[in-house]
Amino acid sequence: MIAPSAPLLSVVIPVYNEEDGLPALFARLYPALDAIGCGYEIIFTNDGSSDRSAAVLREQFQKRPDVTRVILFNGNFGQHMAIMAGFEHCRGARIVTLDADLQNPPEEISNLLAEMDKGHDYVGTIRRIRQDSAFRRYASRAMNKLRERITSIKMTDQGCMLRAYSRGIVDAINSTRDSSTYIPALAYSFARRPVEIEVAHEERFAGESKYSLYKLIQLNFDLMTGFSTAPLQVFSLVGIMIAILSIGFVVFLAIRRLVVGPEAEGLFTLFGIAFFLIGITLFGIGLLGEYIGRIYEQVRSRPRYMIEGILENPSQQKD
Ligand code: UDP
Ligand code: MG
Numbered sequence: 001m002i003a004p005s006a007p008l009l010s011v012v013i014p015v016y017n018e019e020d021g022l023p024a025l026f027a028r029l030y031p032a033l034d035a036i037g038c039g040y041e042i043i044f045t046n047d048g049s050s051d052r053s054a055a056v057l058r059e060q061f062q063k064r065p066d067v068t069r070v071i072l073f074n075g076n077f078g079q080h081m082a083i084m085a086g087f088e089h090c091r092g093a094r095i096v097t098l099d100a101d102l103q104n105p106p107e108e109i110s111n112l113l114a115e116m117d118k119g120h121d122y123v124g125t126i127r128r129i130r131q132d133s134a135f136r137r138y139a140s141r142a143m144n145k146l147r148e149r150i151t152s153i154k155m156t157d158q159g160c161m162l163r164a165y166s167r168g169i170v171d172a173i174n175s176t177r178d179s180s181t182y183i184p185a186l187a188y189s190f191a192r193r194p195v196e197i198e199v200a201h202e203e204r205f206a207g208e209s210k211y212s213l214y215k216l217i218q219l220n221f222d223l224m225t226g227f228s229t230a231p232l233q234v235f236s237l238v239g240i241m242i243a244i245l246s247i248g249f250v251v252f253l254a255i256r257r258l259v260v261g262p263e264a265e266g267l268f269t270l271f272g273i274a275f276f277l278i279g280i281t282l283f284g285i286g287l288l289g290e291y292i293g294r295i296y297e298q299v300r301s302r303p304r305y306m307i308e309g310i311l312e313n314p315s316q317q318k319d
Contacts, residue, residue: 009033009040010092011109014082015057016047018100020206022056025102030064032106036113043069043086044100048076061311074308079161079210080183081305087170089310096164097183102205103131104162112164115195121166122191124184126157127201136216143220150230151223153185155196158223162199163187179297179304182223189227225290232291235284242280246273 011033015022033040046054057070071085083097094116098104108125115123130137140159148154165173165187172190173183188194211219224231 008038008093009036009109009113010086010090010095011040011042012083012086012090012095012097013042013044013100014047014079014086015044015049015053015100016076016079016082016210017049017051017053018207019049019052019056021101021204022053022060024205025100025106026060028102029098029106030067032109033067036110038113041067041069041090041092043071043090045071045082045085046073047079047082048073058311065313068311069313070311072308072310074306077305080181083161083183084173084181085305085307088174090170093167094164095167095170097161099161101207103202104160105200105202108162108199109164111197111199112162115197116164116166118195120193120195121169122187122194123164124155124157124188124194124196125160125162125199126196127160128198130201131203139216143223147220147223150234151185151227153188153227155184155188157196158182158184160199160201177298177301178226179302180222180294181226182219185223185227221290225294229291231287235287238280239284242277246277249273 011029013025018025029042033042044057044060046057054072061068061070069089071082071089073082073085086097087095094113096109096112098106098109104125112123112125140157144155144158147158161184163184169187169190173186176186178186
């Protein structure tokens with residue numbers, strides 16, 4: 001429910017150890033939103049930063065309490081949970097997500113809103129020239145392709161967080177209980193009229209990327225297994241194919257034994273094949289484990305994040 005006095009636009013920003021970049025973000029974000037001229041609120045979620053980010057956010061809240069709200073997590077729950085918390089507390093009719101590191105220029109927000117004016121409920125983005133390492137660019141292009149094949153989610157550029165969502169989509173996201181999710185993909189699955197536009201992309205203003213290779217792999221795993229059971233099906237298909245091939249192979253060996261006589265040299269080929277099968281089996285078990293782990297997480301239904309406190313004007317409080 002949106003109150004009559006609610007801001008039209010909510011900007012949700014996850015913050016994790018960004019103390020060096022935050023002042024520059026404030027210096028560009030607030031003027032950019034003021035220039036748009038509609039009512040807005042900015043919701044920062046401090047995702048358990050170990051630097052001074054929380055203090056910097058608190059100062060900023062004191063400077064602009066009319067439009068600033070800060071959610072303080074009491075631990076690090078990840079970028080997507082930070083955005084989730086922002087979604088649950090925001091009140092705008094339109095919601096924009098943004099990274100705190102200034103890689104997504106805040107000036108682009110007005111372009112996203114212009115697309116929503118045309119009736120789109122989801123505005124995705126494609127980074128015009130991506131300012132990341134070559135490895136990150138190639139890896140994410142490959143993951144994009146794979147994801148497009150096995151899920152029904154069509155995103156040219158899955159990595160860019162500068163996106164706009166309608167209230168309906170955010171309400172739908174809020175009603176899901178996914179404990180590990182990828183917000184742009186989840187939002188896309190609820191969208192009726194999605195669109196993608198090109199946006200600029202800049203170098204990180206300060207600090208370094210919070211995503212290690214391991215975290216990136218985990219994120220892509222979330223994306224694949226969270227939105228499709230195709231990985232399981234592919235595995236069964238491969239399993240069936242290998243089974244058929246090995247039956248053929250056994251028949252071949254039996255005939256060969258009758259015609260040519262017993263063979264000993266081929267022993268190592270058999271070893272090779274056995275190891276291959278063991279590999280596949282282990283992979284399968286791992287994949288099953290991944291899904292079962294998710295079921296386990298979901299069944300436990302632990303709180304997805306813990307909020308330590310919220311800084312907001314009494315008049316801003318959500319009822
Ligand atoms: N972030 C977060 N929690 C985390 C990791 C990242 O809230 O555990 C925030 C981070 O502060 C930034 C955004 O998520 O605003 C994107 O992170 P980053 O720029 O490190 O990712 P990259 O641009 O390298 O994909
Ligand atoms: Mg970044």
